[in-house]
Amino acid sequence: MPTISQSSEELLLTQISSEVVSLSPQIDQIKLRMRLAGILSLYDVRPAQLPGAHPDIQDKVRLFLAAKKLEGLSPLTLEGYQLELRIFAEKVRKPVTDITTADIRVFLGDFPDLKTSSISKKLSVLKSFFSWLTEEEIIPRDPTRKIKPPKKEQRMPKALTIEELEMIREACQTYRERALIEVLYATGCRLSEVQALNRDDINWQTASARVIGKGNKEREVFFSFKAMYHLRKYLMNRLDREPALFITERQPYRRLSKRGIQREIHIIADRAGIQKSVHPHTLRHTFATLTLNNGADISTVQALLGHEDPATTQVYAQISDEHKKEQYKKYHVQ
Structure with missing residues (x-):
């Protein structure tokens, strides 16, 4: 020993x-x-x-x-x-x-x-x-081997409706707020992925960027026309040389923290009068749900979200199936 x-x-x-x-x-x-x-x-x-x-x-x-x-x-x-x-x-x-x-x-x-x-x-x-x-043979046996993980809570992710998303957009008061909302929604990125983005990471010609997700895995994400427009507007009005994509509003300018982004989203949602809890991951849920509801292939959405396990993306497909059921009841001629 x-x-x-x-x-x-x-x-x-x-x-x-x-x-x-x-x-x-x-x-x-x-x-x-x-x-x-x-x-x-x-x-x-x-x-x-x-x-x-x-x-x-x-x-x-x-x-x-x-x-x-x-x-x-x-x-x-x-x-x-x-x-x-x-x-x-x-x-x-x-x-x-x-x-x-x-x-x-x-x-x-x-x-x-x-x-x-x-x-x-x-x-x-x-x-x-x-x-x-x-x-490593530091201990003779694994004491966690017999412990089974608890059953996962079967809760559907709470996405925004199209109307709520528009209310969030309308509630934005600064260039940074609107750019942040559009980037989170358009890319479906995790909070940590957006927070780590730099200006130079954005490929303006292809409207895309490469982010580092869970497990240190790199993937390509894409920006909508709205996201590119509001992001460009935000960056053009900045006078600093900070490389981070999203920065603090007051000097000394520095990368906006994850807590700072969460606070920003919470303030915008409160201003919009949204009753449900809204956080950065809500916009990721919204991206997945609305994209699937609009007919996207589940394997494509899985790749865009950076999900390793298809079952994780399947949760959003269940929401999409519910949407189809509602449409069937509404439009099916008996």
Whole structure:
């Protein structure tokens, strides 16, 4: 069993190596690790400890995140893993070899107010973590193996109607507001994808852009004529040199945060008098629903949304089928 210092030294070595390789992929990893190991051998390396968490689990979490970064997981995914595992480490104060299935069940049951989807997310992260520990032979067996994910809530996504979408558009008061609404709706992008866009990402000739979605996967999305018109209008009225597509309205100008975009959409929806809850993902739902209702092929919509699992897109097809049923009842001659 390695000591805390040895484990920490190995962890630091892995983290530094991964950072250097990400900046310069051509570098010889073996030589790099050997030179770093020689330098680190002169020091007693100990990690900073989180309050209340066992040092062993903290070490293993750091190793896990470093390994996943080398596998190419996106910074957003790694950030999510880190947050969930930090909460777990502070609640379950044990070395990883002592953590049982019962410990994990008790931990997951300690969030009675969370939605089923949030519990599933926590379990998914833990399964990934303990599965990796088992594969690396750090622990003899996976304590999450016997835990089944909770049944998913069968809720239909709440899309805007055509009338509500027009009300949202009419409620916009600034160039940025209108451009933001049109881009979110026209592309069907996730909040994080739009937030990360830069001016140079927009191909004005093809009215498209390439975005990085879940799993660090790249896909092409498209802009409608309205989206291109209002986006161009917004950018032409900006005097800054900030590369981000959407920025703050006050100096110092910087990329608009995800929270900032959410707040903007909420303000516009309130101004429009929309009764239902409206957030950036609502416009993604609206894009999918209205596109399918207008006759688009489900596999095309799946590709445009960046869904890996066709079943995820199928939810919108069910809404489309409901629309067809309504049309049948309305127009069918008995």
